[in-house]
Amino acid sequence: MEHRLLGKTGLQVPVVGMGTWITFDVRGKAALENAHAVVDAAFAAGANFFDSSPMYGQAEYVLSEVLRGRRDKALIATKVWAQSASEGRAQVERALALFDQYIDLYQIHNLVLWQVHLTMLEQLRDAGQVHAIGATHYSSSYFGELQRVMRTGRITAIQIPYNPLQREVEREILPLAAELGLGVVVMRPFAEGDLMRRTPSKADLAPLQPFGVTTWAQALLKWILSDPRCHVAIPATRNPGRISENAAAGEPPWFGPDERALVARLAVRRR
Template sequence: MSSRAPARSPQSPSRRDVLTATLGGLLLPGLAAAQPTTKPTGKAAAPSPSRGDAMLTRPIPSTGEALPVIGLGTWQTFDAAPAEREPLAQVLRAFLDSGARLIDSSPMYGRSEQVVGELLEKLGETKKPFLATKVWTTGKSEGIAQMRESLRRMGHGRMDLMQIHNLVDWRAHLPVLREWKAAGRIRYIGVTHYARSAFDDLERFIREEKLDFVQLPYSVAERDAEKRLLPAAAEHGVAVLVMQPFASGSLFQHVRGRPLPGWAADIDCTSWAQVFLKFILGHPAVNCPLPATSKPSHLADNVRAGFGRLPDEKLRARIVKELQR
């Protein structure tokens, strides 16, 4: 979600400060080349992202393809009328210039697929992103029609990842996804669910079905996925995308007015948003959180979490303790 209010203090710069610093050194063309992620750590100082840095990546287990570790969600943020789309074009340009690639949408998200597709075409970037969307309907023929429309609207005929949204009518859609993958119409397949009550079903899919991706909710405030889902994904070679990385914005409400702790510098964080995203990336089973925003300044802040050091387990526990205060 895009609503947040990080504390302003000498250790926690304003959004304008973050954006100025980021655009000056990070969001520059030519940073799309990625490098393998470093091991999590909480030690020794390191410079801020600069022209010579590349966003960290993690491999998609089923193929080994390197995927940059910060993605972009579009729920509620890209369902915009034409007159409201200029900031979204800036968001997409800055996102891709940072070296990030994965853009996630769904037919459920109103005009979001269409807006993403049209803006990418306008920017001349229809092939650069890693595009992900979902099938969200009942019936085999209805699902096929919806997926064809998604490929047309968002991907201009291509799609990297197709997911079954909230497991809706998965028995009808999963065989089709497998057929389309075998035929090369899509590259990867996956499933999603937003509800913790569906975690048993998600775990069964991870363990029993041959999936490339699973998308689930996970944050420093909502860590249920750590118990079984993330270990199952690591065991069975399924990439993990994370929705609701800011717990629907509630994390920012919790830290409102609170100075950024000194230890944030140990993992190269200059905002609470980066701390929250790096907590997620500190878990080795996670490939990519998907923060959604329509604001270029928030996007600039978010992508910085894809650079520098990640927290080890000791520091992740400290972040949890900090949020319990």
């Protein structure tokens, strides 16, 4: 799988990583064993960038459990999501305890109380417990605020939604990220499953076969990653078999304008 420099973070990341929203908010022995199998598959495929958040219920804990004894092989991105400084500090202390006292990328989730949490994360970065700091938001109505945070010079990465149905970031966010040298993590590559409810036929996807694409999921991921301003996409799955399928989209050759236009047309038609 191709690796890219995640902007000014200095982290070398696989272009396909893994999210944990919903899929890792699980309980019970069988669910934990399945999560372990998913992470095993991720390591085997080279998709060792894992994104989580305290907002995701048990996800941070479950991820830490299945990484026990191999935390050093993973790149961990998580978030602070709190309405007070004390709650934010408690979240961070819990995450550090779960992940061997070190977080590769700590993000401010949905810009909640970002001025306060940013100062705390800077202190942790200076203390060597956090490598890089980022900010996230899923809603285009907050992209103006996200740009404000980006322009402070105090973060080195952002996480935003991007797929053929959600392209608002193309207008200002992606150009600004490139201008500032920020890393870009892409959430919701499948539009929260909306793009996977009806998939194109093999005949529809045939023009993409020379690019190593055999499935609709691969087409969508390669559509995103063919934009060099995007460094890592984080699809989530409970199915270990999906990991290798997703990871296969992380290898060149990349789409040109014609292939990206085809995927965009198919995405609209599938709705």
